[in-house]
Amino acid sequence: MISKILVATDGSETAKKSIGYAADLAKQTGSKIIFLSVIDKTFFVSKSIPAAATPIHLIEPIEDYLRQAAEGHLEEAEKLCKKKGVQSSMVIRTGHPVEEIIKEAEKSKVDLIVIGSHGRSALKAAVLGSVTFGVINKDIKFPVLVVRK
DSSP, X not given: OOXXXXXXXXXXXXXXXXXXXXXXXXXXXXXXXXXXXXXXXXXXXSSBOOGGGSTTSOOOBHHHHHHHHHHHHHHHHHHHHHHHTOOEEEEEEESOHHHHHHHHHHHHTOSXXXXXXXXXXXXXXXXXXXXXXXXXXXXXSSOEEEXXX
């Protein structure tokens, strides 16, 4: 039986699609959803975003900027769940996405991980995104539902 679903999301179109699948599944099974967004700092060279690149033309620490973006798309996901009558919560972590997804799944004792096939990865030609590939190829005890683009 499925009672807890972990949905790993990065705000991409595929992630949004996976949120919809998870919300529908949770409604059918009476499950709770945990939305997880991971801030991956390994790809950043500098510690701030140039002023011209920010919408309000301020220099912000990059982690704060990414945290705000993550909060925004997680709040959208929670609104969808509320609309469908599904209980949900959100978690934002900093670290390596594959490792953080697995840690949260273990910590929360989920019954299913839902993840999009592609995210905001630079590997656009890959069949699966690098994070999705990493999660499904780890030796984990959780079933993984991969939502295609």
